[in-house]
Amino acid sequence: xxxxxxxxxxxxxxxxxxxxxxxxxxxxxxxxxxxxxxxxxxxxxxxxxxxxxxxxxxxxxxxxxxxxxxxxxxxxxxxxxxxxxxxxxxxxxxxxxxxxxxxxxxxxxxxxxxxxxxxxxxxxxxxxxxxxxxxxxxxxxxxxxxxxxxxxxxxxxxxxxxxxxxxxxxxxxxxxxxxxxxxxxxxxxxxxxxxxxxxxxxxxxxxxxxxxxxxxxxxxxxxxxxxxxxxxxxxxxxxxxxxxxxxxxxxxxxxxxxxxxxxxxxxxxxxxxxxxxxxxxxxxxxxxxxxxxxxxxxxxx
Numbered sequence: 001x002x003x004x005x006x007x008x009x010x011x012x013x014x015x016x017x018x019x020x021x022x023x024x025x026x027x028x029x030x031x032x033x034x035x036x037x038x039x040x041x042x043x044x045x046x047x048x049x050x051x052x053x054x055x056x057x058x059x060x061x062x063x064x065x066x067x068x069x070x071x072x073x074x075x076x077x078x079x080x081x082x083x084x085x086x087x088x089x090x091x092x093x094x095x096x097x098x099x100x101x102x103x104x105x106x107x108x109x110x111x112x113x114x115x116x117x118x119x120x121x122x123x124x125x126x127x128x129x130x131x132x133x134x135x136x137x138x139x140x141x142x143x144x145x146x147x148x149x150x151x152x153x154x155x156x157x158x159x160x161x162x163x164x165x166x167x168x169x170x171x172x173x174x175x176x177x178x179x180x181x182x183x184x185x186x187x188x189x190x191x192x193x194x195x196x197x198x199x200x201x202x203x204x205x206x207x208x209x210x211x212x213x214x215x216x217x218x219x220x221x222x223x224x225x226x227x228x229x230x231x232x233x234x235x236x237x238x239x240x241x242x243x244x245x246x247x248x249x250x251x252x253x254x255x256x257x258x259x260x261x262x263x264x265x266x267x268x269x270x271x272x273x274x275x276x277x278x279x280x281x282x283x284x285x286x287x288x289x290x291x292x293x294x295x296x297x298x299x300x301x
């Protein structure tokens with residue numbers, strides 16, 4: 001049952017602005033955005049009594065300076081707990097329980113080519129290690145592998161490293177994350193050992209992408225592409241390379257603020273704002289058949 005709480009825009013805006021200035025990975029942009037929110041509040045732009053409407057208005061303004069799609073005021077239909085990150089965690093747990101743990105499809109196509117779909121996200125590793133290990137171990141005997149990320153909206157960087165570990169032969173530097181807190185950098189590496197059986201680093205590997213593929217799913221595609229390990233087939237992805245945290249600012253509203261940024265060790269850059277560019281561009285709907293044809297041709301050659 002939904003609890004009705006009268007919306008007062010000012011406290012929501014003030015708290016969102018405070019979180020921006022304290023935590024956003026780009027401090028100068030944070031100051032600029034906080035000033036914009038306060039000006040818009042004074043102008044009456046946020047004089048609405050519906051939390052969902054306020055979320056839409058504020059999100060447009062938050063993304064108006066640098067287009068950061070992780071920077072949002074997110075509406076939740078059901079009341080969310082006040083603890084930091086709790087709103088998002090409750091929502092993704094429901095998705096985890098209804099998606100076979102984030103690996104809803106493992107299929108063997110013709111010619112010894114397997115498909116593993118990872119969707120709707122790369123869930124926290126403490127939940128997802130077992131189902132992902134099962135799916136990737138099952139696919140490990142295939143002659144070529146297609147990893148389908150077309151419907152994946154992101155998730156946990158540790159889970160990205162876990163999946164990559166099944167697709168490489170040696171421990172490999174995948175990504176470096178710069179965090180604003182403490183101005184520190186943290187490297188992400190593939191694991192020296194995985195549960196089950198790995199597909200390995202030599203057999204043909206393809207990754208499917210769409211314009212809905214986002215965040216950590218983009219990192220998975222980008223890391224494998226930059227290493228020369230996978231061929232990305234499909235559409236340019238959405239372009240979100242900033243890990244974020246969420247704070248409840250109203251019983252139905254969560255401010256999500258990026259607190260870090262990715263730096264790839266090969267490119268020295270990331271996919272923020274530009275997305276992952278496919279090696280073989282095509283419509284997302286056609287990418288599976290395209291990747292299957294590429295895999296068969298490579299195996300035959």
